[in-house]
Amino acid sequence: xxxxELNNIYKTxxxxxxxxxxxxxxxxxxxxxxxxxxxxxxxxxxxxxxNLINGLLKPTSGEVLFKGEPVVDTSHDRxxxxxxxxxxxxxxxxQNVYMAVKEAFPKESKAALKKRVDDYVAMVSLSPAINKxxxxxxxxxxxxxxxxxxxxxxxxxxxxxxxxxALDALTRGNLQDEILNIWSKDKRTALLITNDVDEAIYMADxxxxxxPGPNATLGPEFKIxxxxxxxxxxxxxxxxxxxxxNAIIEYLMDIGAERKSVSKEEYTLPDIAPxxxxx
Amino acid sequence: xxxxxxxxxxxxxxxFIKSLLAKVTPKIQxxxxxxxxKKAGITIVSILLFLGLWHLGSKAxxxxxxxYKIEKALTERGQxxxxxxxxxxxxxxxxxxxxxxxxxxxxxxxLQSLIADHKVITADKAAFAEKMATxxxxxxxxxxxxxxYTGRASFVDIVLTSIKTVFAGFLLALLxxxxxxxxxxxxxxxxxxxxxxxxxxxxxxxxxxxxxxFMIVKTLYIGDSSDNAFVISFISVGLCAMWATLVNTAMxxxxxxxxxxxxxxxxxxxxxxxxxxxxxxxxxxxxxxxxRITLSVAWMVLIxxxxxxxxxxxxLFVWEEFQNGANDSNAKIIVxxxxxxxxxxxxxxxxxxVQNMVSFNxxx
Numbered sequence: 001x002x003x004x005e006l007n008n009i010y011k012t013x014x015x016x017x018x019x020x021x022x023x024x025x026x027x028x029x030x031x032x033x034x035x036x037x038x039x040x041x042x043x044x045x046x047x048x049x050x051n052l053i054n055g056l057l058k059p060t061s062g063e064v065l066f067k068g069e070p071v072v073d074t075s076h077d078r079x080x081x082x083x084x085x086x087x088x089x090x091x092x093x094x095q096n097v098y099m100a101v102k103e104a105f106p107k108e109s110k111a112a113l114k115k116r117v118d119d120y121v122a123m124v125s126l127s128p129a130i131n132k133x134x135x136x137x138x139x140x141x142x143x144x145x146x147x148x149x150x151x152x153x154x155x156x157x158x159x160x161x162x163x164x165x166a167l168d169a170l171t172r173g174n175l176q177d178e179i180l181n182i183w184s185k186d187k188r189t190a191l192l193i194t195n196d197v198d199e200a201i202y203m204a205d206x207x208x209x210x211x212p213g214p215n216a217t218l219g220p221e222f223k224i225x226x227x228x229x230x231x232x233x234x235x236x237x238x239x240x241x242x243x244x245x246n247a248i249i250e251y252l253m254d255i256g257a258e259r260k261s262v263s264k265e266e267y268t269l270p271d272i273a274p275x276x277x278x279x
Numbered sequence: 280x281x282x283x284x285x286x287x288x289x290x291x292x293x294x295f296i297k298s299l300l301a302k303v304t305p306k307i308q309x310x311x312x313x314x315x316x317k318k319a320g321i322t323i324v325s326i327l328l329f330l331g332l333w334h335l336g337s338k339a340x341x342x343x344x345x346x347y348k349i350e351k352a353l354t355e356r357g358q359x360x361x362x363x364x365x366x367x368x369x370x371x372x373x374x375x376x377x378x379x380x381x382x383x384x385x386x387x388x389x390l391q392s393l394i395a396d397h398k399v400i401t402a403d404k405a406a407f408a409e410k411m412a413t414x415x416x417x418x419x420x421x422x423x424x425x426x427x428y429t430g431r432a433s434f435v436d437i438v439l440t441s442i443k444t445v446f447a448g449f450l451l452a453l454l455x456x457x458x459x460x461x462x463x464x465x466x467x468x469x470x471x472x473x474x475x476x477x478x479x480x481x482x483x484x485x486x487x488x489x490x491x492x493f494m495i496v497k498t499l500y501i502g503d504s505s506d507n508a509f510v511i512s513f514i515s516v517g518l519c520a521m522w523a524t525l526v527n528t529a530m531x532x533x534x535x536x537x538x539x540x541x542x543x544x545x546x547x548x549x550x551x552x553x554x555x556x557x558x559x560x561x562x563x564x565x566x567x568x569x570x571r572i573t574l575s576v577a578w579m580v581l582i583x584x585x586x587x588x589x590x591x592x593x594x595l596f597v598w599e600e601f602q603n604g605a606n607d608s609n610a611k612i613i614v615x616x617x618x619x620x621x622x623x624x625x626x627x628x629x630x631x632x633v634q635n636m637v638s639f640n641x642x643x
Binding site: 054055056073074075076079080082084086088089090099100103104153 | 538539541542544545546547548552556557560561563
């Protein structure tokens with residue numbers, strides 16, 4: 001039995017005639033300790049998929065199974081790193097993390113919780129900024145706080161919803177390595193949603209493209225058999241990397257072209273001519 | 280490595296002290312001094328201009344009324360009466376002065392006399408307390424009420440009564456509007472249940488609120504001879520002013536960023552925790568904007584309500600001076616006007632400071 005299983009998931013927003021089907025027939029299974037990446041265009045329903053898995057949304061039909069149990073609500077076992085950091089702006093870095101650990105470990109003493117906060121903030125190397133508010137931090141630092149908050153709850157699975165989407169390329173690269181570092185320490189199960197094919201291949205064991213919505217569904221999966229730890233520069237010359245990358249991009253481009261050709265509606269332009277003010 | 284860490288720590292603490300110092304001691308630069316001098320200069324010039332225009336205006340009005348008086352005496356009672364009237368006005372005797380917009384100097388004089396009056400009354404009170412000390416001690420020992428000073432209230436007492444009324448009303452508004460605002464902000468169905476109520480009662484005028492409160496409080500205090508003017512006026516002020524806070528709180532709570540709600544869900548916060556740790560902090564800026572409007576509305580409607588409720592505050596003072604029609608009544612009214620304006624301004628500043636303290640949106 002798989003660790004996380006999605007069986008025939010459909011999700012529609014709205015009702016009756018106005019209903020739009022965002023996700024249709026999603027089937028996915030993730031094994032324990034696996035790092036899976038889902039790649040897709042913006043607006044293809046990636047966030048909806050994430051929210052179904054973490055329990056913020058319920059599928060219209062089908063079921064999400066986590067360790068064999070249906071997901072009905074959010075859980076501390078599944079830590080979430082949101083796309084837009086979602087830090088509480090009135091709390092400092094330390095307080096943001098503390099709030100999470102206090103909920104996750106209600107029985108621990110205050111000192112133990114504090115230590116946990118300090119440890120995780122140090123892990124993302126933000127100790128000097130522990131008393132700062134999110135407004136005073138850069139985008140990359142904020143996302144590191146979000147990573148610390150999610151990991152400090154010691155979840156069995158980490159769900160990342162385009163965690164690095166809003167960052168510049170350099171910070172992005174650094175954070176990718178940091179996340180991989182943390183992941184490789186205790187090999188938690190991880191699900192990464194991204195729009196960056198390179199990022200997906202660099203980080204994941206398996207890459208699955210999401211065919212864009214409406215009616216988004218998962219495409220064929222691509223196994224990434226490159227040994228870890230992976231080296232970004234060496235990766236560029238790796239033939240298997242190049243092949244997989246091209247295959248994924250080709251697949252995504254094809255469905256992109258398909259999408260464009262589908263929406264070939266004819267618009268008749270009104271017959272208007274500019275008015276002449278001279279005559 | 281260890282040394283490195285301690286060094287870092289030291290650096291941190293000195294940096295902290297430095298930033299603290301920077302906050303406490305305002306940065307003074309050459310340009311700043313020049314700018315603030317320029318600002319102060321402009322303010323002073325505009326005040327002088329205002330006083331000058333006021334002086335000229337009041338003088339014109341004074342002359343108009345004076346010449347009308349002399350003219351009237353001439354047509355009704357002949358040349359001799361007119362001359363006497365002119366002489367009387369020029370001599371500055373109070374009985375025949377034109378009663379019009381007072382000049383700045385008259386208002387200043389009235390302020391002085393009000394302060395002097397306050398000193399006299401305070402002295403009176405002290406003398407009374409001293410005189411009654413032994414009697415009161417006996418009365419208290421017998422379990423009876425002490426005799427209190429019931430003389431005229433001084434201007435300072437009047438101002439204090441008004442401030443007390445406003446704060447009592449403000450507190451009432453806060454205690455009613457914030458909890459209700461939170462509850463209806465949280466529940467869309469309660470929101471629609473309350474909506475008609477808010478829409479209908481929000482625009483009701485202070486006078487009508489006063490009458491409503493009067494009807495109720497009068498019956499509640501029936502058979503009780505104690506003065507309920509203060510109770511009536513502060514409740515009316517509170518009810519009049521609470522709407523801004525109610526609407527803003529409900530809006531703030533209802534429009535909490537969805538991301539924060541998602542965070543609360545993912546962290547699995549309980550309802551209580553969710554409301555107090557996430558929803559309330561994120562709506563505090565809007566709540567305080569509402570409270571600030573409430574306080575300024577409270578101060579504005581206070582005058583009308585005190586007047587109606589016969590509560591010994593500035594509203595009643597203004598009305599009584601107007602009815603009084605004494606020589607310096609108009610000047611006293613203008614004094615009250617300035618006092619009302621200045622206190623209103625100070626209250627607004629106070630709220631603004633508190634608002635800035637709780638707001639997390641500030642840039643520094």
